Amino acid sequence: MGWTQIYDPMQNIWLSAIIAVIPIFFFFLGLTVLKMKAYMAAGLTVILSVIVAVAFYKMPVNMVIGAAGYGIIYALWPIAYIIIGALFLYKLSVKSGQFDVIRQSIVSITDDPRLQMLLVAFSFNAFLEGAAGFGAPIAITAALLVGLGFNPLKAAALCLIANTASGAFGAMGIPVIVAGQVSGIEAKEIAKFLGYSLPCISFFVPFLLVMIMDGFKGVREVWKPTFVTAATYAIAQYLTITFIGPELPNIIASIVSLVSLAFYIKVTNKKDAAVEEKLTVRQVLKAWSPFIALTFLVTTWSLNFFKGLFAPGGLFEKTNLMIEIPGLHNQVIKATPLVPEPTPYAAVLKLDVIAATGSAIALSGIIAMLILRMDLKTGKDTLMETIEELSKPIFTIMMVLAFAFVANYSGQSSTLGLALANTAHIFPFLSPVLGWIGVFLTGSVVSNNALFGSLQTTTASQIQVLPLILVAANTAGGVMAKMLSPQSIAVATGAVGLVGKEADLFRFTLKYSIGFLILAGIITFVQALLL
Template sequence: MQWAQNYDPMGNMALSFAVACIPLLFFFWCLAIKKMKGYLAGLLTVAVAVLEAIVVYHMPVHLALEATVLGGLQGLWPIGWIVVTAVFLYELTVASGKFQVISDSIASITEDRRLQALLIAFSFGAFLEGTAGYGTPVAIAGGLLAGLGFNPFYAAGLCLIANTAPVAFGGVGIPILTSAQVTGIDTLSLSQMVGRQVPFLSLFVPFWLVFIMSGWKRTLEVFPAILVSGLSFAGTQYLTANFLGPELPDVTSAIVSMVSLVLLLKFWQPKTIFRFKGEKKQESVDRDERKPKQRLGQIVQAWSPFVLLVLVICIWGGSERIKAFLNQATLLLPIPGLDQMIAQVKPIVTQATPYGAVYKFDGLAATGTAILVTCVLSKFLIGISWKKWGATFGLTIKKLALPLVMIVSVLGFAYIENYSGMSATLGLGLASTGVVFPFLAPFIGWIGVFLTGSDTSSNALFSNLQKVSANQIGVDPTLLVAANSTGGVAAKMISPQSIAVATAATGLVGKEGSLFRFTILHSLLFVAITGVITFLQAYVLQWMIP
């Protein structure tokens, strides 16, 4: 017998909304106020959410427990698998000694920490988001910055904030494709709408990154670089999203942005070199004397694992024939007693719909497997022994043990929120605000990404609600469905899943609360900016809606 979700368990929408906020507020309290370790905060929060699902939402105990376990399994695979392999690839370059060559090669372009952040956290991170998604950009870019000598805390925080710009088109456009599938709205129209919102953030993020690193005066010193980085990225993102579709905006924008900034730095450099406090200053040393002494072949060899990573991921996901071949090994495992046993009801869906619960184990097709293949091939490229390769993998697993516990717990939290209907209560509570809803619409996507760690999952969960609400208040549904994705990108930096990846990659395990406090205000600022943009497009700038 199916159990039907009830989105207003208290009989009053405002009260139900307040009750549904309890697990979220408890998680915020654990991290931001009590400064708990991430894995402990995650485990306690999932316990609170399960208890509320059973007591308040009257969800059968076995359904609540099975939904939580399914989320935990998703945390291990595919998400945890991506985190392990991505960090492992970075650790291989360190263990082989090649990372010093990478560091020197970047220093030959610029030794300025502000410009290195633009190149790696913003542009290179966006490329990884566009090709692989999930936690790959934060893990790889964060590790690179920390290895270059960045304060590990700033390396993690900057990569989380920088990963705002590309998320809506991440993983070869999967978030937009998902919205189109859920709502029936034309894919290109959604891509165009998102491409008329996100570029405003893309233009702003490079400036904000440098500003929070160095302050106003130091930001003005590199304003030409900020302008080139932001304009080239945002402009390419706009053109690609509006004329080609959702699959390539991140890839094209990242490449154009990196190339543009490197070309600028060939002809222009800031007058002073910015480093963090405690770093040795070398402004007086001639630039030619600071250039690395490695030959071109050594530099190519050192970078080869990351070049290979891009190639392998593009091959893994770029050909329908290859994807079909890899998916032959995929196992789809319906969860007994949970699959089709919960019914989603109006207004989340147009008619009562069974909620599927199928665990997908894509052993070959997973992005993490593509990264592992890169790690195996990199063994030969960087000349490391199998013994050291295996030892490095073991150390990586040991290093990531607690972050994996956190990832498993927060995915369990996300799933119990979704399957119990609590997340829908949150969305409906905001959707009941009437004429001001276009401002709040991005906050629904923000909540979705915070809960799930994924813009794709948030769109799958809330896109139809956005469409229904838009029709009720007389606003174009394309705008609000797009706003769900655009608003969601601002929550990526505070998603527990992303924070766990960032702390693992930069050696900050146990500092999840500090990193959450560092990013939360930036996240709220970004989603508020998106809310203003959406509100203006709904009532003033309607010509921007395709």
């Protein structure tokens, strides 16, 4: 027996929105004012969202339990699988002693921490986002910075904020591709439209990172290499978006910026030459081999020809297990105005044993153990240590996803979207807020576009705004929430050993997230007026 979603349980969209926002408001309050541990705040938020779903939205209890369970399972696969693999790879590098060589190889380029940060937190972060996504870039780059001697909280914050430049295109452009699928707009057109504004924001990000790290004094001292990083990334991002499409902007722009910055440093700074001579090419390649293997494998896993092997009719199609969530799959019915006609809401867990990005990372770990000549016992001990360290962050992610899935399947998140859509002609300014809410709830720009992409299109036609503007704004606004989403915060704190300090990191990134969101709103409003 199906159940149709109710989007206005109070018969007044704004009163309904107040009810729907209670769990989110409590989570903010818990992390900022009450300074609760993230896993406690998330757990209580789940309870609140369940109460709201049952008491106000009249969602059947068995479906509420199914939605929460679906979120918990999704947190384990694929998210926890990816995070554990990424941090395990980093720990193998440390345990083998090779991370000292990695540190020395970076120092051989520059001993300036601000430029090291740009190489790792900005450029390498963007590359990993383009290849893997799902939290792996934050986990790996934040851990690398801590290994280089950075303060753990600042390392985590810098990597989260740096991800703003690359988050819109995710792993191989999937966020934009999904936005195109749900809105009916060509993905290349969405990407091209994003290309008018996102490269400008990307150009600004490296300067912001340096300022956060060392104030205006630091920006003045290293503005030239920062400019090189920012300009080469933004230009390469724009050209790739415009002339190639949404799949490769992160990878191409990150490589161009990383190489350009390294070349600029080498040309302008001769004093590090003596340090560089202490390392041989073989030593450097061996030390970086785990991350070289990671880069090659996750890129391969993201290519269309490889994905085709696991698609319907592909050679390895049967290795993907599609598990329907009992009592939930197609039992929740989406209704108007969220969708044009009543539509069953699927709830299928894809257990892609081989095709998952996490499997590419896990294989990288096995290859790293072979290259670094680490025995099975050391590998097993390192894996168990990694799981133990990440147990609380993973529990936090489980609770966050349980809350997100209850909010989505009960219709709470849609209520917030419809309330914002009722703001008529100021909606273009608030359109990115809808994307921001989507990513805050799910931790994923992909999931956000799947959730709100069609609503943005519908609202655009109602208020006579070009749909392309609002669909692009949904993606841009979502990116601004990645640095703040509970899922991202949990990954970052787990990677740098700050479990229990999630509230500190949340408060650190909050002002930057809001600032970027306001900027995205202004850009969208101006575009709506002009186009």
